[in-house]
Amino acid sequence: MDSLIQFAQQDLGNPGLAALLSNPSFAFIQLMNSFSQAMNLFIIAAGLSLIFGVLRVINFAHGAFYMFGAYIVYSVAQEWTGNFWLGVAAAGLGLAVMAVVIERGLFQYIYDKEHLMQLLLTFAVVLILSDVAKIIWGTDQYSVSYPASMKGAVDLGVTFYPTYRLFLIVVGPAIAIGLWLFTERTRFGRLTRAATQDREMLSALGVNVPIIYTGVFILGSVLAGIGGGLAAPFNSPTPGMDATIIVDCFVIVIVGGLGSIWGSFIGAIIYGLVFNYGSVIVPNWQDVFPFLILLAVLLVRPWGLFGKPEGGNA
Amino acid sequence: MAQLEARNLHTSYGLSRVLFGVSFEVEQGSCIALIGRNGVGKTTTMRSLIGLTPPSEGEVVWEGRQIAGLAPHTVAKLGIGFVPEDRRIFPELTVWENLDIARRPAEPGRQAWGEDEVFDLFPDLKDIQSRAGGVLSGGQQQMLTIARSLMGNPRLLLLDEPSEGLAPRVVETLRERVRTLKESGLSIVLAEQNLGFVLALSDTCHIMEKGEIVYSGTPDHLRENRDVLDRHLTL
Numbered sequence: 177m178d179s180l181i182q183f184a185q186q187d188l189g190n191p192g193l194a195a196l197l198s199n200p201s202f203a204f205i206q207l208m209n210s211f212s213q214a215m216n217l218f219i220i221a222a223g224l225s226l227i228f229g230v231l232r233v234i235n236f237a238h239g240a241f242y243m244f245g246a247y248i249v250y251s252v253a254q255e256w257t258g259n260f261w262l263g264v265a266a267a268g269l270g271l272a273v274m275a276v277v278i279e280r281g282l283f284q285y286i287y288d289k290e291h292l293m294q295l296l297l298t299f300a301v302v303l304i305l306s307d308v309a310k311i312i313w314g315t316d317q318y319s320v321s322y323p324a325s326m327k328g329a330v331d332l333g334v335t336f337y338p339t340y341r342l343f344l345i346v347v348g349p350a351i352a353i354g355l356w357l358f359t360e361r362t363r364f365g366r367l368t369r370a371a372t373q374d375r376e377m378l379s380a381l382g383v384n385v386p387i388i389y390t391g392v393f394i395l396g397s398v399l400a401g402i403g404g405g406l407a408a409p410f411n412s413p414t415p416g417m418d419a420t421i422i423v424d425c426f427v428i429v430i431v432g433g434l435g436s437i438w439g440s441f442i443g444a445i446i447y448g449l450v451f452n453y454g455s456v457i458v459p460n461w462q463d464v465f466p467f468l469i470l471l472a473v474l475l476v477r478p479w480g481l482f483g484k485p486e487g488g489n490a
Numbered sequence: 491m492a493q494l495e496a497r498n499l500h501t502s503y504g505l506s507r508v509l510f511g512v513s514f515e516v517e518q519g520s521c522i523a524l525i526g527r528n529g530v531g532k533t534t535t536m537r538s539l540i541g542l543t544p545p546s547e548g549e550v551v552w553e554g555r556q557i558a559g560l561a562p563h564t565v566a567k568l569g570i571g572f573v574p575e576d577r578r579i580f581p582e583l584t585v586w587e588n589l590d591i592a593r594r595p596a597e598p599g600r601q602a603w604g605e606d607e608v609f610d611l612f613p614d615l616k617d618i619q620s621r622a623g624g625v626l627s628g629g630q631q632q633m634l635t636i637a638r639s640l641m642g643n644p645r646l647l648l649l650d651e652p653s654e655g656l657a658p659r660v661v662e663t664l665r666e667r668v669r670t671l672k673e674s675g676l677s678i679v680l681a682e683q684n685l686g687f688v689l690a691l692s693d694t695c696h697i698m699e700k701g702e703i704v705y706s707g708t709p710d711h712l713r714e715n716r717d718v719l720d721r722h723l724t725l
Contacts, residue, residue, distance in 0.1 A: 363590065370580045370591045377578040380540050381592040382566030382642050 192456040201335035206452045212341040214448030215348025216407050220421060221428040221440045222355060223399030229435025230372050230392045233283060234291075236298040239422030240305035241271055241397050245404025246413040247309060250318045253408075260323035264405040271401030272394050279393040284386060306418060315415050320408040340409060347406070351399075352441045359437070368392055372435070427466040431473045433483025442481060493518040493553060493677055494539075494570075494646055500547035501531075501538045508534040509545065510701040514694075516646065521678040523692035525685070527723065530698040532681035533575050536648045539679070540572045541565040552646075567594070571644030575651045575681075577635040581624025585615055588623050588634055589641050596643035601674075608637040611667055629660035636667070646677040653684040665690055685723070689713065697722045 177197070185194035196203045224238045245267040253263025278301060286294050322340045329336040359365035370378045371388050379385045404421075411417060428447050432439025446469060454465045479485045492515035501509040509531050516522050524532045537543040539550055541562040550558040557565055566572065580588050589605055596602035609616040612633040618626065626634065632652055639647060649668065653661040665687055672678055672691060682688045688695060689709040697705040697718070705718055712719060 366583065366587050366591050370583060370587075373580045373582055374578055376542060376562075377574065377580070378591070379562040380542060380566055380572040380574070381638065382563050382594055383591065384561075384563045 190457060192459065196453070196456060204332075204334050205337065206456060207449075208337050208341065208345070210448035210452040211348075211445070212344040212448075213452065214444040215344050216403060217421075217424055217428055217447060218348050218441055218444035219351055219406065220400050220403035221425040221432075221444055222351070222437055223396035223403070224425050225429045225432070225435055225437065225440045226355070226399070227393055227396035228429070230368050231283070231287060231389055233287065233294050234298065235283075235396075236295070236422060237278070237301040237305060238396075238400050238425060239418035239420075240302050240309070241274065241400035242404035242407075242421050243309060243413070243418040244274065244305065245271055245401035246320075246408040246411065246417065247313050247318075247404075248401070249405040249408040250313070250320050250413045254318065254320050260321070260409075263320075263408075264402060267401040267405035268398045271397045275394045275397035276390065278397075279390050283393065284389070287389070302418065306415065310415060313413070317412045317414040319412050322409045344406065348441075348444075352437060355437050364388070364391065424466060427470050430480055431469055433480030436480070436482035439480055439482030491554065492516060492551075494679070495551040496535070496539065496548070497551065498548040499535065499538050499545040499550070499558075501534050501543055501545045503534075503543065508701050509538065511548070512538075512698075512701070512703055513548075514696055514703065514706070516677050516679060517693075518645075519672070519675045519677055520693045521672050521680055521691050522694045522696065523688040524679070524681045524696050524698055524703075525683065525688055525723065526698035527683070531701040532698055533650055534701075535698075536572070536574075536650045536679070536681060539565075539648055540570060542572075566642060566644075569643075569645040571639035571642055571647045573635050573639050573647060573649045573652065575654065577631045579623035579626065579631050579634055579638075581622065583623055584620050585623060585626070585634055586619040588638050592638045592641040594642040600643070603640040603643050605641075608640055611640075611670065612637050628655050629657070629664075632656060632660075632664060633667070636671075640671075644676070646679065647671065648679050650681045651683065652680075653682060653687050661687065683723075685719070 181194050181198045184190050184197055196206065220238070220242050224235065227233065227235050227238070248267040248270045249260070249263035252266040253260045257263070282297060282301065286297050326340040326343055329338050330342055359369060367378070367383060367388050368391075370383075371385055375385050424447065428443040429440055431446060432441070432443030447466065450465050450469055451462070455462050473481065477483075494516040497513050499509050499512040500507070512531065512535055514522060524535060526532055534543060538545045538558075541557070541560055541564070544559050548558065549556055552565075552568060552570065555568075557568065580591070583591070586605070589608060593604070614630060615633055615637060618630065623631070623634065636649070636652070652664055652668070656664065661684065668678070668691055678691070680688065680692060689712065692709055695707060695709060695712055696703045699722055704722060707715075
């Protein structure tokens with residue numbers, strides 16, 4: 177082991193790799209960072225994937241929804257009430273309202289249209305929302321405090337780790353299981369799966385499919401809002417944060433397989449691990465990692481890890 | 491007054507016109523059959539009635555109300571069940587889930603269909619409740635697609651080519667099940683190419699050709715006039 181560390185330090189000239197090998201608690205912190213980042217990204221990506229899975233619309237405005245979630249938490253938690261959880265609830269509620277307006281007012285008209293039309297419309301929404309955000313919140317960078325009950329760190333034996341980030345690691349799987357139970361065990365979930373498979377037949381059975389679409393769009397958007405709200409303490413709300421997150425989310429969703437909850441879950445974990453360990457070992461390549469993951473998966477499984485080949489039947 | 495009345499239906503898919511003035515009536519509790527070769531407009535007539543391909547001209551009067559142009563889910567809620575030609579089972583949903591999503595309460599005072607009643611009629615489905623719809627045999631899928639529409643408690647069933655692609659023994663079972671449904675008071679519009687099936691179940695037969703009804707008569711009349719059948723149905 178010592179010779180390996182020496183090899184990394186002296187022959188490769190890579191202090192990051194040497195630190196990972198020589199310092200177990202440093203390596204462990206990277207692992208935990210990977211998971212907490214992954215779980216936050218998962219919440220947002222799951223919403224994007226859910227919406228695409230049912231509505232077949234790639235919503236580029238999903239990143240803007242995330243940004244609004246973060247801003248709303250800043251206003252409600254930081255400026256008005258001082259209660260972080262109230263802020264997150266307001267972010268979810270605010271996004272639900274935005275989702276209804278945008279889906280009923282705009283998106284419902286483009287489901288049968290070609291992809292280019294959908295792309296243009298959702299991109300137009302991105303531009304409008306980012307300007308609306310600038311009108312409301314300006315161009316400052318805001319800081320949001322960690323919730324009072326989750327300041328400080330927990331002793332994990334190996335090392336101390338921030339309580340709030342631990343909380344994220346727990347909340348991600350909880351949301352994954354909740355979403356899974358929703359789609360598999362509730363009647364609304366069964367209806368959404370049926371709508372994915374044969375929308376026309378479902379309507380001929382007396383189901384008002386547009387209402388299901390609205391419901392799914394609300395759910396997916398609320399996930400973006402809550403994801404943005406939960407990210408606010410470590411990702412300061414600021415203009416442009418929507419563009420960064422949407423790229424990360426696309427990578428995760430495509431790696432995992434469009435429309436698959438567990439695909440997004442695994443995709444997010446892969447993303448977190450590669451990003452965090454990669455940043456330590458080859459810091460200059462940080463921006464390239466998402467695309468390297470994407471490339472690697474697309475070469476082997478173009479339909480993603482948990483997805484199904486296009487046109488293939490179950 | 492007839493329960494369902496199609497008046498002068500003209501329907502097209504884009505620029506291609508398929509129906510040229512189709513009219514017929516369905517009395518409450520009766521079974522009318524649309525027969526004819528492939529492509530004469532039987533399926534299009536069904537789709538026009540349920541609202542999936544609304545007619546560009548003509549009226550559909552259901553229990554005294556004009557329903558042409560209404561959304562399919564509204565038509566279905568008014569009491570019309572649709573059993574499509576290609577069955578269209580949700581392949582990734584289980585048999586039970588396929589039934590559950592179509593569930594709708596019956597009108598008060600009428601005998602209601604739920605999974606228990608459906609399994610009484612199609613006992614084979616009961617044992618495969620948790621199997622995915624996509625792996626069922628053709629016969630099982632046909633039973634399921636009828637069972638599924640019954641879950642919505644319709645008063646009229648649009649039954650499109652139920653015997654297509656099924657083994658003769660399965661067709662026979664199916665015919666008896668449909669007869670049971672008819673005897674329970676359910677009205678049926680049946681599109682079929684299997685003449686035995688049609689003659690056994692229908693009260694009135696309409697032969698279609700090139701988007702029009704070219705002959706109407708009772709099954710007995712058809713049996714006595716084989717030349718009509720030969721003229722319109724043989725290739």
